[in-house]
Structure formats: C-alpha cells, structure tokens
Amino acid sequence: MTANMAASFEEIHVVRNIHGREFLEINHPAVRARISLEGAHIVSCTPSGAKPLLWMSPIDPEEPGKPLRGGIPICWPWFAGERPGPAHGIARTSQWVLTDTTSAPHQLRLMLELPEAAITRQLPGERWRLQAEFVLGQTLSVNLISTNLSDKPQVLSQALHTYLPVRSIHSTRLWGLEGASYVDQVTGVASNIQHGAVTFSGEVDRIYYDHRSPIQLENGDDHLLVISRDGSESVVVWNPWIEKSARLSQFPDDGYLEMVCIEAANAGPDARILEPGESHALSTEIKRV
Template sequence: MNVKVAVASKEIRVLRNIHGREFLEIDHPAVQARISLEGAHIVSCVPAGEEPLLWMSPIDPEEPGKPLRGGVPICWPWFAGERPGPAHGIARTSQWVLTDTYSAPHLLRLLLELPEDTIRKQLPGEAWRLQAEFELGQSLSINLITTNLSDKPQVLSQALHSYLPVHSIHSTQLWGLEGASYVDQVTGVASNTQHGAVTFTGEVDRIYYDHRSPIQLEGAEDQRVIVARDGSQSVVVWNPWIDKSTRLSQFPDDGYLGMVCIEAANAGPDARILEPGETHTLSTEIKRI
C-alpha cells in the first residue's frame, strides 16, 4: 500500500509506503522505475517491453532508516569498512532531494542531491557536493558526481553496488574480466588472475583492479546484459551463495540463485584524492543486448 505525498510531474510521483519511506514512482512511456529518496537508491528499472534490469529482495520491508537489499545502493564517500563509521558510508541512509528532471520521448533524466548541511553534520571537517544523475530508458545510467568544496585535498572511495537479476546463478557467466587481477575477499588471497569467464560454484566476493572494459553477463534463456563503467578502474563481483544468504538481513535463503552484483567502484588502490574544487564522476550503464 502506498500513500500519495506529492506530484513532482505527470510522469513522477512522490509516494510514501506504509512504513513512511518516500519513493519517486516513475511511469514514463519508455520506462517504469522506483527510487528511494533515502539513499537516492534506485530499486526498480523496467524498460518498456523488457524484463527488469535490477534485482530487489522480495522480503525487504523497505523501512526508513535501514539500507535496502537490492537495486543500486550508493556507497559513499567510502567503500565497505575503509573508514570508521557505517559500512559503505553515509549516502545510502541519508535523505536526498530531487533537484531537476528532463523528459524526452525515449528517456527520463533525474538529478538528486545530498544536502551539504547533511554531509557537514555527518562528516565534520569535510566539505563535499554530491549529486546522483539517473538516465532511464532502454538502459539505466547512473552518474555519481562528487565535488571537493574544501580548501584541502580529500580522499574519496565509493561504489554503485548494482544488483542484477539472473535466471540461474549456476548457468551465469561474466565475460570481459579475463586476465584481470583481483583480491579474493573470501579466501583472503590478495593476488589472483582471472582465467576465462567468471562462473559461480560458491561464494564470490572479489575486487578487480586496473580494469576499465565493459563486462558482459550471459545466462540461461539467452540472457545477455552489458555493464559499462567510467571514472572507475575497480569493479566488485559478489554473490553470497548458500551459507551467507541465510545470515544476510532482508535476503531470502535462496536469494543467491537469482542475483549477482557487478559494481562500478573506486575501491582500495583505486580510491581518488580530489584537490580543492575538483569534481569526479563515477558512472555505470546497465543494458540488455
């Protein structure tokens, strides 16, 4: 059940769910989508005539104040536990505002911003501007735009934690990472080389470095998806598999069978140092082929 809050435009409505969390509900000729204003977190994107581009946990109650399981969480200004504070930073549990929209017959573009006073309160001594631009149509593009507003250099680590649906993880293959080096977060081995396609027979949690090329997901029923990135030389590939699925919050025990994460990132040695006034954009595009 949704409770109507306001109308942003004919194609964009602001709705509040039964728990009080607000979403942008998008109904456009080219795409239907849903974005939580808390976290600027897109949880659904369905191009006209296509299957969903994103996976969202069917048991997530979508309560306010809690990170959502699925879609594309925004990890910023640090990834995982790289700094003290909440895992993956402050952006995914902070309230954002819609600042601009653009509509054309084949796409809809939205710009959201994390208020500067929200950033200052949670990150004392730091000064940033953070915007998230969503371009929705036959593909999904996200640009995470960060500007250093301080008078000193600031360190930035981040990720667009994209959950993608698959028909079966057992038949899923990822191409485009052949020859890439990665850290295996499961085994703790820091130096590995990818040979052939990435396949899944157990838990996978890897950070690939010095990599810029698109990644192609291939699966059952002729599923093919391309994930491209810009402003990123690191990419995270993750599937929790059986045991971890039972320990994750808001995640079905068998959820690992139908999803995989391919995350555009600036993680580890790919963290960026932004000079005063400098802007960095981390981008990802997800599309079926």
C-alpha cells in the same frame, strides 16, 4: 520537488510506503522505475516491453533508516569498512532531494542531491557536493558526481553496489574480466588472475583492479546484460551463496540463486584524492542486448 522540473507530474510522483519511506515513482512511456529518496537508491527499472534491469529482495520491508537490499545502493564516501563509521559510508541512509528532471520521448533524466548540511553534520571537517544523475530508458545509467568544496585535498572511495537479476546463478557467466587481477575477499588471497569467464559454485567476493572494459552477464540465450563503467578502474563481483544468504538481513535464503552484484567502484588503490574544487564522476550503464 524543486523548481526547474521539465517532466510532468504524471511521469514522476512521490509516494510513501506503509512504513513512511518516500519513493519517486516513475511512469514514463519508455520506462517504469522507483527511486528511494533516502539514499537516492534506485530499487527498480523496467524498460517498456522488456524485463527488469535490477534485482530487489522480495522480502525487504523497505523501512526508513535501513539500507535496502537490492537495486543500486550508493556507497559513499568510502567503500565497505575503509573508514570509521557506518559500513559503506553515509549516502545510502541519508535523505536526498530531487533538483532537476528532463523528459524526452525515449528517456527520462533525474538529478538528485544530498544537501551539503547533511554531509557536514555527519562528516565534520569535510565539505562535499554530491549529486546522483539517473538516465532511464531502454538502458539505465547512474552517474555519481562528487565535488570537493573544501580548501584541502579529500580522499574518496565509493561504489555503485548494483544488484542484477539472473535466471540461475549456476548457469551465469561473466565475460570481459579475463586476464584481470583481483583480490579474493573470501579466501584472503590478494593476488589472483582471472582465467576465462567468471562462474559461480560458491561464495564470490572479489575486487578486480586496473580494469575498465565492459562486462557481459550471460545467463541463457535471452538474457545478456552489458555493464559499462566510467571513472572506475576497480569492479566488485559478489554473490553470497548459501550460508551467507541465510545470515543476511532482508535477503531470502535462496536469494543467491537469482542475483549477482557487478559494482562500479573506486576501491582500495583505486581510491581518489580530490583537490579543492575538483570533481569526480563514477558511472555505470546497464543495457540488455
């Protein structure tokens, strides 16, 4: 931790698991949460008196140097395989530092940063400042802020790869995407229109474009999540279903039954070109209603 910390050490402390991976453990009156310093990866967030807002694989050993399966992986500065290099970029396997915290009775704010030296070492010829702001309380907000420190334009695509819990994927409905256009990554069909709610009866891997509205995740009378986004006109919806679940690392064979990903993104044609000195913020907010 650095100076300028407003939260007490009783609310935030650093712990290492049996493999040596470091986490920020948050124990605040309004919320409990865990954030891996490797990847600035929030793996759990449970508001006081409420159910968890995130899904995390129960069989992930959380080893250093490996992407985690669940929570909110940060895909940056490219999404999937849009550029040469590791899938989903360098941020999720890089070591971040906590730079600032602010505590209030109803929430806790944390700011993490990926050191510039770590970025330039892995991305020669590029200069970025990358910060991740977490606001934790009855809602969870994540704000990923990218600033072009170079003297030339730089291309940015990214995603907040959010895993959300569901009671049963068979009864899950997503509302708010009606009429939106999407690319179906499973069938390869590039031009589709969403009719009615999104439902699940097989693998789903879609990128919806030109979309900004909140999405409602319905999964029973007592399970409604609202996912809002900012700085994003593309959103990824993903569930691996049966066959892919069996092939995924750190993922239970039946894990597909209990999760769905709704990812705030700047993917495909929604990628951004940042001019020198320009910043872009990609945000997601999750709340239970």
